[in-house]
Amino acid sequence: MHKLTIALAASLVLIGGVVRAADAELDMDLMQTIEDTNKSLSSNIATQNAQGSTADARELQELFGKVEAHFVSKGGADDAVDLSRKSKELAESIVKSVAAKDFNTATDSATTLSRTCRTCHTFYKKS
Structure with a gap:
């Protein structure tokens, strides 16, 4: 019975490690998608x-919602949650500016959005 308990515990640790690795990979894919979409937006x-x-801009709103949810569930990352929310708001502002054909304001919002991303990366990006 003792060997079975050890084997079960080892299996759970291994499975947990694989799940965390997959979660980290998903985060990297998400961040790459955000970066690519942000470049497309600027263009x-x-x-x-x-x-x-x-x-x-609408895709970025959705993606930043996922980033926000990630940091909310992670806990202890209030700045990242705030920056994610700010990024969603900036994306919403871009949608409104573009609808009004105000591309100068959309450009300003997109520039601020890029800066907001860099600010978050300064504190939270894994090396």
């Missing part, structure tokens, strides 16, 4: 592509 705003800008 679409610069070319005044309203449809592309709107699609990118």
Whole structure:
């Protein structure tokens, strides 16, 4: 019975490690998607592509919602939660600016969004 308990405990530790590794990988994929979408957004705003800008900004709203949920569940990362919320708000602002054909304000919001990402990475990005 003792050997069975040890084997079960070892299996649970191994499974937990695999789940954490998969979770970390998902986070990296999410962050890469955000980075790629943010680059696309900047390009679409610069070319005044309203449809592309709107699609990118809406996708970023959804993605930053996932980032926010991650840091809320992680706990102890209030700054990251706040920065995620700010990023969602900036993406929403971009949608509104593009709808009003105000690409200058959309550009300003996109620049602030990029800075917000860098601020969060300074504190939370894993090396």
